[in-house]
Structures are given as C-alpha cells and as structure tokens.
Amino acid sequence: MTEILKPDICVIGAGSGGLSVAAAAAAFGVSVVLIEKGKMGGDCLNYGCVPSKAILAAGKHAQAIRDAGKFGVTVSQDPKVDFKKVHDHVHHVIAQIEPNDSVERFTGMGVEVIQAEGRFKDEKTVIAGDKEIQARRFVISTGSSAFIPPIKGLDSVPYLTNETLFENTKKMDHLVIIGGGPIGMEMAQAHRRLGCEITVLEGAKALGKDDPELTSILLEKLREEDINIIEGALVSNVMPRGKLGITISYKKDDQAFDVKASHVLVATGRAANIDGLSLGAAGIEHTRRGITVSSDLRTTNKRVYAIGDVTGGLQFTHVAGYHAGLVIRGILFRKKAVPNDSMIPWVTYTDPELGHVGMTEDEAREKYGTIKVLRWPYHENDRAQAERKTTGLIKMVTNKKGLILGVSIVGLGAGEMMNMWALAITNKMKVGDVVGYVSPYPTLSEIGKRAAVTNYTSLAKKPMIRSLIKFLQKFG
Numbered sequence: 001m002t003e004i005l006k007p008d009i010c011v012i013g014a015g016s017g018g019l020s021v022a023a024a025a026a027a028f029g030v031s032v033v034l035i036e037k038g039k040m041g042g043d044c045l046n047y048g049c050v051p052s053k054a055i056l057a058a059g060k061h062a063q064a065i066r067d068a069g070k071f072g073v074t075v076s077q078d079p080k081v082d083f084k085k086v087h088d089h090v091h092h093v094i095a096q097i098e099p100n101d102s103v104e105r106f107t108g109m110g111v112e113v114i115q116a117e118g119r120f121k122d123e124k125t126v127i128a129g130d131k132e133i134q135a136r137r138f139v140i141s142t143g144s145s146a147f148i149p150p151i152k153g154l155d156s157v158p159y160l161t162n163e164t165l166f167e168n169t170k171k172m173d174h175l176v177i178i179g180g181g182p183i184g185m186e187m188a189q190a191h192r193r194l195g196c197e198i199t200v201l202e203g204a205k206a207l208g209k210d211d212p213e214l215t216s217i218l219l220e221k222l223r224e225e226d227i228n229i230i231e232g233a234l235v236s237n238v239m240p241r242g243k244l245g246i247t248i249s250y251k252k253d254d255q256a257f258d259v260k261a262s263h264v265l266v267a268t269g270r271a272a273n274i275d276g277l278s279l280g281a282a283g284i285e286h287t288r289r290g291i292t293v294s295s296d297l298r299t300t301n302k303r304v305y306a307i308g309d310v311t312g313g314l315q316f317t318h319v320a321g322y323h324a325g326l327v328i329r330g331i332l333f334r335k336k337a338v339p340n341d342s343m344i345p346w347v348t349y350t351d352p353e354l355g356h357v358g359m360t361e362d363e364a365r366e367k368y369g370t371i372k373v374l375r376w377p378y379h380e381n382d383r384a385q386a387e388r389k390t391t392g393l394i395k396m397v398t399n400k401k402g403l404i405l406g407v408s409i410v411g412l413g414a415g416e417m418m419n420m421w422a423l424a425i426t427n428k429m430k431v432g433d434v435v436g437y438v439s440p441y442p443t444l445s446e447i448g449k450r451a452a453v454t455n456y457t458s459l460a461k462k463p464m465i466r467s468l469i470k471f472l473q474k475f476g
Contacts, residue, residue, distance in 0.1 A: 376450040
C-alpha cells in the first residue's frame with residue numbers, strides 16, 4: 001500500500017542546497033522529508049567541487065617537484081605519477097566528507113530520507129517510491145548535470161564528463177577537452193601536470209565570463225605549461241580512430257582541422273536536472289535553462305520553491321547554499337528574501353587562481369560612467385616574491401565616491417582573498433575602509449590594501465594639499 005506522509009517541508013534533491021534546507025528546518029523542529037534518487041551530497045561532493053579540487057591538489061604536488069630547483073632543492077627526476085593512487089586520493093577525500101552528507105546523519109537529525117526518484121503527482125503531492133508526500137511547502141534542489149552538445153558522432157565514442165572523469169585509473173596519453181570554461185581549464189591543468197598531453201577546444205573565448213585583462217594573464221601561464229588552448233574552435237564531428245583512438249574535427253577561421261585524441265572530456269556547461277519531475281502536473285513552468293522562479297525563488301506553483309542550479313542562474317555550490325538560507329526564512333518566518341547576485345563571488349581554481357566578485361570594469365563603466373580602476377601587481381608583493389609566484393594582479397573597480405563595485409584577482413591565493421572582497425561588496429564598503437585596516441606582513445592580501453592606497457596617490461600632487469601642509473607646518 002502507498003504510505004501518505006504529511007511533513008511541513010519536502011525537499012527534492014540532496015545536494016548542497018537541499019541538504020542545507022533539510023538541516024536548517026530540522027534544527028527548528030520542523031518535519032522534513034528529503035528525497036534523493038542518486039548519491040547523497042549531489043554533484044558537488046561526488047562529481048564536482050570536491051573531486052576536482054582533490055585532483056588539482058595532486059597536480060600541484062607534481063608541479064612543486066618540477067619547480068623545486070628554483071628554491072635550491074635538488075630533484076633527481078621528474079615526478080612519477082601513479083594514476084591509480086591519484087584516483088584513490090580523490091576518492092579518499094570524498095569518503096572523508098561523505099559522512100557529513102549521509103543518510104544516517106540526516107536521519108539522526110530527524111529528517112526522513114527517501115532514496116528514490118521523486119515526481120509530482122499534482123500541485124500538492126510528490127510520489128517517491130511507495131510513498132506519497134503531501135507537504136505544506138516543497139523545495140526543488142535537483143541541481144544540474146553536464147550539458148552534452150549535439151555534436152555529430154559524439155555518441156559513437158566513449159566520451160568523459162565530470163561524472164565519469166574521476167573514475168579514471170590510468171594515464172591518458174592525449175586528453176582533448178571540448179569547452180574552455182572553468183571546469184575545462186581546471187581539468188586541463190590538473191591532467192597536464194600529471195603528465196597527460198592536453199588540447200582544449202573552445203568555440204568562443206576561454207574563460208569568457210571573466211575579466212579579459214586577468215584572463216589573458218592566466219591563459220598565458222597555462223600555455224607556458226604546454227596546454228594547447230585553441231579558441232574559436234567549433235567542433236563539427238567526432239569519430240572513432242582504430243580500436244582506442246578518437247578523431248575530433250573542428251573549424252577555426254573557416255579552415256578545417258583534425259586533432260587525434262586518446263580521450264575526450266566534454267565540458268561545455270551545465271543543464272538543469274528537471275527530467276522526470278513531472279513539473280507540468282504541478283503547474284510549474286520551466287524553460288530549457290531551468291525552472292522559472294520569482295524574485296523570492298518561488299515557482300509558478302506557490303507551494304513550491306526552487307533553488308540552486310536547477311533555476312538556471314549562477315551555477316555554484318555556494319549559491320545553492322545561499323538560496324537555501326533565503327528559502328528557509330521564507331518558509332518558516334514568512335520573510336520574503338530576494339537573492340542578490342551582485343555579491344556572489346566565484347573562483348576558477350587553476351594555478352594561478354582567478355577570482356571575481358561584484359561588477360566587472362565594463363559593467364561598472366556602463367552603469368556609472370565615471371569610475372576608477374585601482375590595480376596592484378603580485379611582483380610588488382614581498383610574500384609573492386618569497387613564494388616565487390609573482391604572476392598576478394588585483395583589479396578593484398570603484399565609483400567616483402570610492403564605493404567598491406567589483407574586485408577581480410588573478411594569482412596565488414586569489415580564492416581565499418575573495419572572502420574579504422565578498423564581505424566588502426556585501427557591506428557596501430569604500431576604499432577608505434580598506435586603507436584603514438592593518439594587514440599582517442608579509443601576506444598576499446596586502447595587494448588589496450596597496451591597490452586601495454593608490455586611490456589617494458594623486459592627492460599628494462595637488463597644489464592645494466601641498467599648500468595646506470606648508471601652512472600647518474608653520475604652527476610647529
């Protein structure tokens with residue numbers, strides 16, 4: 001017989017956002033049902049952020065051996081990479097985090113976890129396994145999956161996505177990556193440092209969503225590591241080559257080219273996970289991008305909220321967590337909370353890292369007209385010199401009153417430094433606030449303060465200021 005459950009909240013999807021909603025609601029003593037058809041922890045834990053950063057860490061250690069001679073440390077040979085052990089390292093990291101997202105942990109919180117596919121029966125009911133859930137409110141947090149472009153012949157070869165890449169246990173002779181966004185570039189560098197030949201085919205501009213001034217610095221460093229990045233490359237065909245090889249055909253500047261690969265990774269963006277939800281039965285509108293939501297993350301069915309990647313907006317784990325907090329306030333406290341995308345930071349975890357929060361220079365100029373752009377290079381930072389990581393730049397954009405509108409950083413530790421700048425943007429801080437704090441020496445974060453100080457360097461040359469100083473000197 002079908003069991004009918006009537007919790008206060010039903011969450012569909014146990015990724016970052018769904019887990020946050022379930023945990024918060026349970027903490028307030030609210031009854032929650034959590035539905036997940038796949039692995040607890042979702043894409044981030046199992047196929048995305050966690051394994052990608054773990055394999056990047058392996059690549060950094062290999063590169064550290066190659067770079068050791070710069071520090072006077074003798075290394076007798078290039079690093080030997082055991083891909084089976086790299087695989088084991090990646091999955092060890094997942095296993096260490098897994099208990100935080102486990103069924104057992106959430107059951108212990110008082111959440112009823114149903115491990116089955118969930119779909120709407122009608123506007124008030126979700127079916128999952130042998131249960132019907134009639135909740136006061138529903139939250140869809142089903143995330144996204146790798147978008148597979150309609151490339152001729154792609155289905156004829158065993159291509160990789162982020163969901164299969166981290167199962168690899170052998171060195172790939174020549175990995176061709178289709179897509180030059182953050183995922184593509186991170187995996188390109190990680191695998192190049194682990195000894196694979198890498199070619200990246202990007203149809204437009206690599207890392208095209210970031211500031212081109214900073215992106216050019218990063219791409220130059222990646223090319224110095226012999227990563228072949230081909231921009232404006234439109235892939236037209238993929239076909240098997242013998243028993244093990246793959247041929248990828250592409251066009252660039254109206255010329256046709258072929259590249260031979262041992263493996264292909266598709267990294268062309270993400271698609272919202274909405275198939276199988278029967279959204280139409282619940283009166284929930286959606287497009288190819290994802291579920292349509294209002295300013296407070298409600299769907300066209302007012303009982304139902306949608307958060308994170310499935311809404312088709314900014315696709316980051318921390319955005320799903322941010323949405324979860326807003327939705328909890330709305331459901332439990334009837335407080336309408338509207339997401340503010342302008343304060344969302346993001347980071348590409350290559351080496352050097354590339355981070356951004358707020359407006360870009362072009363966006364700020366379009367909105368405000370008159371702006372200031374403050375910069376400070378890494379090679380003027382003492383800690384960067386000590387680490388021999390002097391490639392990089394901070395770029396701070398302000399309005400004419402000194403309000404910080406946006407910050408971009410390319411360089412060592414950019415991701416960690418984005419925490420400070422996200423706080424500054426969120427709290428509408430000005431350049432003067434940054435000048436007024438004391439930064440420990442020597443740290444990379446000093447570049448931010450040094451950039452802020454340049455806002456005032458022109459004052460030292462103004463005749464009025466110099467006259468004032470001379471006048472005040474007369475009083476002893």
